Amino acid sequence: MKLLEVSGHGIPWLLGAAYCLYKSDSAAGQEVLLNLLLGLLLDLILVGSVKAVVRRRRPAHNQMDMFATFSVDRYSFPSGHATRAAMCGRFLLAHLVLAPPVRVLVVLWVGLVGLSRVLLGRHNVTDVLFGFWMGYCQYNLLEMLWLSPQALQGLLGQLA
Numbered sequence: 001m002k003l004l005e006v007s008g009h010g011i012p013w014l015l016g017a018a019y020c021l022y023k024s025d026s027a028a029g030q031e032v033l034l035n036l037l038l039g040l041l042l043d044l045i046l047v048g049s050v051k052a053v054v055r056r057r058r059p060a061h062n063q064m065d066m067f068a069t070f071s072v073d074r075y076s077f078p079s080g081h082a083t084r085a086a087m088c089g090r091f092l093l094a095h096l097v098l099a100p101p102v103r104v105l106v107v108l109w110v111g112l113v114g115l116s117r118v119l120l121g122r123h124n125v126t127d128v129l130f131g132f133w134m135g136y137c138q139y140n141l142l143e144m145l146w147l148s149p150q151a152l153q154g155l156l157g158q159l160a
């Protein structure tokens with residue numbers, strides 16, 4: 001359960017995407033990884049905002065022993081792990097060429113991350129279900145905001 005928790009945490013995803021971006025030598029790879037990073041940041045902002053507005057307490061039996069949390073993470077609605085798993089799961093399925101068994105594993109991982117949030121006592125079922133829906137929608141938003149290489153060049157040009 002703890003391993004599933006780490007696998008859906010923001011830090012490994014952010015560090016992993018940043019490292020792959022640093023190592024990537026193809027324009028297509030860089031485009032995908034930069035947009036993944038954008039999605040991960042967007043997820044943190046949106047989940048933090050909803051948590052701060054709704055302020056639903058975590059289940060009473062939860063022990064707050066998670067690593068690297070923000071102050072809003074004392075709230076439980078929605079599950080940030082569920083939003084991230086759903087969004088990243090869709091991202092991987094859409095942007096990586098994966099064999100069918102691996103695609104099944106990705107979907108299984110998304111479901112198991114959600115299940116582990118409830119079994120670890122971190123969340124109520126509704127936090128996770130809403131999190132899955134929100135993560136699914138966040139992926140749609142990311143597709144709409146998708147930064148093309150041209151947009152990136154324009155952005156970097158403006159910064160320089």
Ligand SMILES: CC(C)=CCC/C(C)=C/COP(=O)(O)O
Nearest residue numbers: 010011068069073078079080081
């Ligand atoms: C410090 C960073 C980058 C992310 C925090 C990730 C986190 C601990 C989210 C809380 O998830 P749940 O809402 O599922 O408990």
